[in-house]
Amino acid sequence: MNGAVELPLGTPELAFEAAGDAFVRRSLLPSGVRVLSERVPGARSATIGFWVAVGSRDEHPAGTGHPATFGSTHFLEHLLFKGTRTRTALEIAVSFDAVGGEHNALTAKEYTCYYAKVQDRDVPMAVEVLADMFTSSLLDPDEFENERGVILEELSMAGDDPADVANERFFEAVLGDHALGRPIGGSPETIRQATREAVHAHYVANYRPQDLVVTVAGAVDHDRIVEALTRALGAAGWDLDLSASPDARRSTSPAPLAPPKPLTVVHRPIEQVNLLLGVPGLVATDDRRSTLSVLNAIFGSGMSSRLFQQVRERRGLAYAVYSFGPAYSDAGLFGMYAGCAPAKAPTVAALMRSELERVAEHGVTEEELSRAAGQLGGASALALEDSDTRMSRLGRAELTLGEFQDLDEALRRIALVTGDDVQALAADFAARPFSLVAVGATDEAAFRGVVDETAPTTDAA
Amino acid sequence: MNGAVELPLGTPELAFEAAGDAFVRRSLLPSGVRVLSERVPGARSATIGFWVAVGSRDEHPAGTGHPATFGSTHFLEHLLFKGTRTRTALEIAVSFDAVGGEHNALTAKEYTCYYAKVQDRDVPMAVEVLADMFTSSLLDPDEFENERGVILEELSMAGDDPADVANERFFEAVLGDHALGRPIGGSPETIRQATREAVHAHYVANYRPQDLVVTVAGAVDHDRIVEALTRALGAAGWDLDLSASPDARRSTSPAPLAPPKPLTVVHRPIEQVNLLLGVPGLVATDDRRSTLSVLNAIFGSGMSSRLFQQVRERRGLAYAVYSFGPAYSDAGLFGMYAGCAPAKAPTVAALMRSELERVAEHGVTEEELSRAAGQLGGASALALEDSDTRMSRLGRAELTLGEFQDLDEALRRIALVTGDDVQALAADFAARPFSLVAVGATDEAAFRGVVDETAPTTDAA
Numbered sequence: 001m002n003g004a005v006e007l008p009l010g011t012p013e014l015a016f017e018a019a020g021d022a023f024v025r026r027s028l029l030p031s032g033v034r035v036l037s038e039r040v041p042g043a044r045s046a047t048i049g050f051w052v053a054v055g056s057r058d059e060h061p062a063g064t065g066h067p068a069t070f071g072s073t074h075f076l077e078h079l080l081f082k083g084t085r086t087r088t089a090l091e092i093a094v095s096f097d098a099v100g101g102e103h104n105a106l107t108a109k110e111y112t113c114y115y116a117k118v119q120d121r122d123v124p125m126a127v128e129v130l131a132d133m134f135t136s137s138l139l140d141p142d143e144f145e146n147e148r149g150v151i152l153e154e155l156s157m158a159g160d161d162p163a164d165v166a167n168e169r170f171f172e173a174v175l176g177d178h179a180l181g182r183p184i185g186g187s188p189e190t191i192r193q194a195t196r197e198a199v200h201a202h203y204v205a206n207y208r209p210q211d212l213v214v215t216v217a218g219a220v221d222h223d224r225i226v227e228a229l230t231r232a233l234g235a236a237g238w239d240l241d242l243s244a245s246p247d248a249r250r251s252t253s254p255a256p257l258a259p260p261k262p263l264t265v266v267h268r269p270i271e272q273v274n275l276l277l278g279v280p281g282l283v284a285t286d287d288r289r290s291t292l293s294v295l296n297a298i299f300g301s302g303m304s305s306r307l308f309q310q311v312r313e314r315r316g317l318a319y320a321v322y323s324f325g326p327a328y329s330d331a332g333l334f335g336m337y338a339g340c341a342p343a344k345a346p347t348v349a350a351l352m353r354s355e356l357e358r359v360a361e362h363g364v365t366e367e368e369l370s371r372a373a374g375q376l377g378g379a380s381a382l383a384l385e386d387s388d389t390r391m392s393r394l395g396r397a398e399l400t401l402g403e404f405q406d407l408d409e410a411l412r413r414i415a416l417v418t419g420d421d422v423q424a425l426a427a428d429f430a431a432r433p434f435s436l437v438a439v440g441a442t443d444e445a446a447f448r449g450v451v452d453e454t455a456p457t458t459d460a461a
Numbered sequence: 462m463n464g465a466v467e468l469p470l471g472t473p474e475l476a477f478e479a480a481g482d483a484f485v486r487r488s489l490l491p492s493g494v495r496v497l498s499e500r501v502p503g504a505r506s507a508t509i510g511f512w513v514a515v516g517s518r519d520e521h522p523a524g525t526g527h528p529a530t531f532g533s534t535h536f537l538e539h540l541l542f543k544g545t546r547t548r549t550a551l552e553i554a555v556s557f558d559a560v561g562g563e564h565n566a567l568t569a570k571e572y573t574c575y576y577a578k579v580q581d582r583d584v585p586m587a588v589e590v591l592a593d594m595f596t597s598s599l600l601d602p603d604e605f606e607n608e609r610g611v612i613l614e615e616l617s618m619a620g621d622d623p624a625d626v627a628n629e630r631f632f633e634a635v636l637g638d639h640a641l642g643r644p645i646g647g648s649p650e651t652i653r654q655a656t657r658e659a660v661h662a663h664y665v666a667n668y669r670p671q672d673l674v675v676t677v678a679g680a681v682d683h684d685r686i687v688e689a690l691t692r693a694l695g696a697a698g699w700d701l702d703l704s705a706s707p708d709a710r711r712s713t714s715p716a717p718l719a720p721p722k723p724l725t726v727v728h729r730p731i732e733q734v735n736l737l738l739g740v741p742g743l744v745a746t747d748d749r750r751s752t753l754s755v756l757n758a759i760f761g762s763g764m765s766s767r768l769f770q771q772v773r774e775r776r777g778l779a780y781a782v783y784s785f786g787p788a789y790s791d792a793g794l795f796g797m798y799a800g801c802a803p804a805k806a807p808t809v810a811a812l813m814r815s816e817l818e819r820v821a822e823h824g825v826t827e828e829e830l831s832r833a834a835g836q837l838g839g840a841s842a843l844a845l846e847d848s849d850t851r852m853s854r855l856g857r858a859e860l861t862l863g864e865f866q867d868l869d870e871a872l873r874r875i876a877l878v879t880g881d882d883v884q885a886l887a888a889d890f891a892a893r894p895f896s897l898v899a900v901g902a903t904d905e906a907a908f909r910g911v912v913d914e915t916a917p918t919t920d921a922a
Contacts, residue, residue: 020505042503044481045843081764089774093764098832100839103764119842149777156732157780157800160623269730271617303542303554303564313550316610319618339618371559378561381580382506386847 004403009246018406020384024394025222031233032210032245035226036394038217040387046123046218047391049115050130053213053250053399054206056186057109057179057328062193067201069194071186074107075151076199080114081105082143084136087129089143095129109180110250110328111399117388120219124228127214131232134207144196151191158185162274163339166439169264170276170335173435176258180331209238210246215394218387249402250329252285257331259433262451266439273345273440277352277450278335279432284327284400290413291421292325292334297372298364298422299323299356300336304371306355307336317344317351329400334429342442349436349450360430363423377411465864470707479867481845485855486683492694493671493707496687497855499678501848507584507679508852510576511591514674514711514860515667517647518570518640518789523654528662530655532647535568536612537660541575542566543604545597548590550604556590570641571711571789572860578849581680585689588675592693595668605657612652619646623735624800627900630725631737631796634896637719641792670699671707676855679848710863711790713746718792720894723912727900734806734901738813738911739796740893745788745861751874752882753786753795758833759825759883760784760817761797765832767816768797778805778812790861795890803903810897810911821891824884838872 005016007026014026018038026036056073060066082089096103101118103126114133116126158164168183175181185191216225257280282292300307300323311321321338336352383389384407397404405413436451466477468487475487479499487497517534521527543550557564562579564587575594577587619625629644636642646652677686718741743753761768761784772782782799797813844850845868858865866874897912 045846090765090770093769093774094832097763097765098835100836100841100843102843117843119839122839146775146777150773150780153733153778153780153801156802160731160733162621270621272614272621302558304551304558308554309551312611313554314607316607317614319611319614340614341617371555374559375561378580378583380561382561382563382578385506 004405004409006403007398008402009248018404019408022390022406024404026398027222027226028246029209029226029230031238032208033229033233034213034246034398035222035229036213036215036398037220037222037225038390038394039220039222040218040390043120043219043387045117045119045387046216046220047115047117047387048123048126048130048216049113049214049391049395050134051111051113051213051215051395051399052206052211053111053247054211055108055110055112056182056184059179059182062190067198067205069186069198070182070190071151072194072199072202073112074185075147075191075194076203077105077107077112077114078147078151079139079144079199080133080137082147083138083140084132085138086136087132092129092133095125099125101126107184109184111395113395115391123216123220124224127225127228128232131229131236134212135233135236135238137203139196139200139203141196144199148191148194151185152188155185155188155191162268162270162272162439163337165266166274166276166337166437169266169439170278170435170437171333173261173264173437174278174280174333174335175331176260178255178257178331180328209233213395213398215391215398217390217394249400252283252329254283255330260435262433262435263444263447264435264437265442265444265447266437267443268440270440271341272339273342273438273442275338275340275345275349275352276335276437277349277434278333279429279434281325281332281334281429282327283330283332285329285402286327286332288421288425289327290410291417291425292327293376293414294369294372294417295359295422295425296323296325297375298368299359299426302375306359307352310355311338311348311351317348342440342446345438345440345442346446346450349438349447353434353450356426357430359423360427363419366419369417369419369422373411373414376414380407380410465866465870467864468859470709479865480869483851483867485865487859488683488687489707490670490687490691492699493669494690494694495674495707495859496683496690497674497676497859498681498683498686499851499855500681500683501679501851504581504680504848506578506580506848507677507681508576508578508848509584509587509591509677510574510675510852510856511595512572512574512674512676512856512860513667513672514572514708515672516569516571516573517643517645520640520643523651523659528659528666530647530659531643531651532612533655533660533663534573535646536608536652536655537664538566538568538573538575539608539612540600540605540660541594541598543608544599544601545593546599547597548593553590553594556586560586562587568645570645572856574856576852584677584681585685588686588689589693592690592697595673596694596697596699598664600657600661600664602657605660609652609655612646613649616646616649616652623729623731623733623900624798626727627735627737627798627898630727630900631739631896631898632794634722634725634898635739635741635794635796636792637721639716639718639792641789670694674856674859676852676859678851678855710861713744713790715744716791721896723894723896724905724908725896725898726903726905726908727898728904729901731901732802733800734803734899734903736799736801736806736810736813737796737898738810738895739794740890740895742786742793742795742890743788744791744793746790746863747788747793749882749886750788751871752878752886753788754837755830755833755875755878756820756883756886757784757786758836759829760820760887763836767820768813771816772799772809772812778809803901803907806899806901806903807907807911810899810908814895814911817887818891820884821888824880827880830878830880830883834872834875837875838868841868841871
């Protein structure tokens with residue numbers, strides 16, 4: 001493979017080689033279901049994912065006539081494990097436990113994914129059970145009430161984790177009223193108010209054949225996956241509209257954002273202050289995504305990064321310190337995290353900001369640039385040894401990016417990034433309005449001057 | 462390979478096949494250093510570990526004339542990243558970051574391990590840098606002061622995690638004044654009092670050639686590893702006592718334990734109560750370790766387990782609930798965890814205890830037994846795809862168990878476990894004195910009756 005391969009929605013069949021002797025195939029089934037496989041020679045296990053491009057961002061406030069109210073996407077994810085027309089919840093659990101497989105699901109802001117990792121011999125079973133869960137879940141009313149309690153406990157657990165709380169508040173602060181700024185799980189209030197009818201309507205509306213993307217990686221044979229899946233979906237008695245075609249992908253234009261909130265302090269009587277500082281970032285399809293990877297590697301990833309050296313190694317101010325740059329279809333963030341004692345928090349926040357400004361003003365060295373390329377290449381090579389990573393990459397390629405880049409292509413793009421590119425992106429970020437979130441035994445006054453609370457805010461999208 | 466292979470301390474060379482075409486070799490170098498490798502055909506990366514059998518349990522109170530005071534093992538682990546006679550801290554970090562390698566260390570109760578995961582071409586570099594850190598670290602006084610701050614932040618982060626706090630208090634409650642009951646990192650007080658002299662004395666006393674075990678797994682060639690290691694250790698100008706032989710392994714007889722503490726409540730104004738309930742368990746070399754694996758699979762591991770079904774699936778009382786059975790050379794624990802709302806905590810604690818008693822009284826089904834065998838076999842097969850797991854297994858085999866079991870042998874032992882064995886072990890555990898730890902917005906009175914606070918305590922070792 002030379003270059004990225006586009007994944008046009010209506011194309012029935014695609015096949016191409018990927019890095020490390022892997023082979024990728026994509027089929028559009030007559031039902032509208034899309035199947036992508038990546039066969040890795042020598043693999044003895046596989047990871048299977050069932051995806052829909054529906055996440056928390058697609059929800060609406062209760063009472064607006066939309067089925068998916070806040071937290072209902074995650075609620076539905078839980079309910080798919082609770083029994084189908086032919087399998088009880090226990091039978092679903094036993095299917096995977098009995099073969100020592102991993103089996104779970106993930107609700108994100110822009111998608112939901114049900115996945116399993118099993119030995120090669122158990123792949124047909126995994127496809128069959130996941131297909132049954134996807135097509136034929138009962139959403140039993142008693143199970144619904146029971147699971148409401150489980151989800152409230154899950155939210156409480158997250159609420160007791162100060163880093164989790166800081167992260168949710170950071171998304172709210174930077175993305176404002178954009179739907180991506182909301183927490184994935186909803187709130188205790190919306191979960192207490194959720195109705196089985198609304199969640200069921202959400203299921204019916206969004207888990208149709210044309211919504212489903214199945215990705216598999218590892219010890220897999222594409223034709224057998226398609227065959228097993230077709231059989232399983234047929235057995236489900238699913239309403240197969242043979243004229244269905246996949247839904248269009250989301251808009252990838254940066255959305256206009258409201259002015260970010262400069263300062264958020266959540267007071268908690270705990271030992272550390274969990275600090276997040278950052279700005280609106282890049283969308284997933286932005287041409288500068290490779291530049292962002294390089295900037296993030298140099299600035300805040302690994303023990304040799306600027307943040308680690310300045311905050312931890314030279315000054316001993318924090319244990320955990322790093323940067324990150326999540327990207328979604330029409331918005332993104334660039335952020336820095338540190339956990340430290342309350343007395344050090346203003347210093348750490350100011351230091352993180354000034355380090356970004358230093359890159360913006362003075363750029364990076366050739367040595368850092370070449371180290372970042374090595375770091376990203378090596379880390380990707382290690383990550384791709386795991387079929388989980390390959391399965392996820394296929395899903396994101398199909399759902400969000402609309403193209404598949406193998407490792408060689410990704411590294412080629414990384415190698416083209418120049419020091420000027422990195423400096424320009426850092427300068428762009430440094431000029432955006434900053435948001436600071438602090439969770440811990442601190443107050444607003446401590447951070448005066450680190451972010452400008454009174455400056456006229458500008459559109460930063 | 463048929464059966465477990467013993468690893469006698471003085472044997473110069475051993476070589477044998479392991480499951481999945483892997484090949485294990487062990488060499489005792491003239492210096493006393495032990496090297497174990499597991500070559501996995503088709504692997505493109507490797508994990509390298511440098512181990513010493515020194516952990517927090519080997520520390521002593523300050524002022525008793527021993528070099529290793531509470532927390533100093535972990536303190537030393539941090540300092541090994543801070544520079545050697547020929548490498549600065551930044552150069553060490555750059556070595557691994559520049560190739561995208563993973564690079565970290567772990568201080569445990571009975572060992573310390575420095576490890577790296579890299580692509581095959583980078584293995585010689587990893588061996589060289591780890592050897593340099595191990596033999597030639599400076600423990601620079603300025604770096605010492607700086608790192609004291611970092612470690613205090615690390616302790617604060619753990620102190621803010623209620624599940625972490627519950628876990629530390631649980632070890633203290635069950636193991637009493639046994640050295641394994643102490644927290645690994647020491648306390649803020651002992652870290653504030655730590656001196657560079659004491660940590661340096663600990664380094665000199667415990668990081669000798671005969672203490673070092675190097676284990677590597679993945680894309681490795683044993684002879685080249687031995688060659689690279691010999692070269693790196695020679696270059697270090699290490700004091701090589703050619704008459705040295707490896708230190709004896711620890712005693713594996715169960716230690717007598719003081720009566721466990723029945724009830725520990727740590728009040729915190731948080732949403733969930735983090736509950737741990739359990740008893741003293743088995744030592745790492747106990748013949749019933751396979752039985753414990755089966756009991757734990759049936760009782761508290763996976764979505765089909767008794768605890769998951771009873772506490773979460775049927776009653777919706779918790780999100781996270783599981784059991785665990787850590788084993789050390791001369792002591793162990795069997796515990797159950799759940800996080801839930803304060804009002805539900807007494808019910809959940811009583812339910813966890815009664816579920817264990819139900820297994821003790823009524824045993825398990827044949828179906829559960831066969832499912833557990835499948836679960837343990839499948840999960841092990843998936844885990845062994847990762848060279849990290851193989852590297853760690855080699856280390857534990859050499860340091861603690863004194864024998865190497867490959868997957869086939871481990872599964873053969875699992876298959877021999879009977880329902881009577883499982884019931885007998887559950888009955889043994891259920892008859893031991895229980896300890897309950899609760900961290901959250903609750904109090905002692907809530908748990909009256911779940912554990913007997915007034916019963917005459919018995920020796921449970």
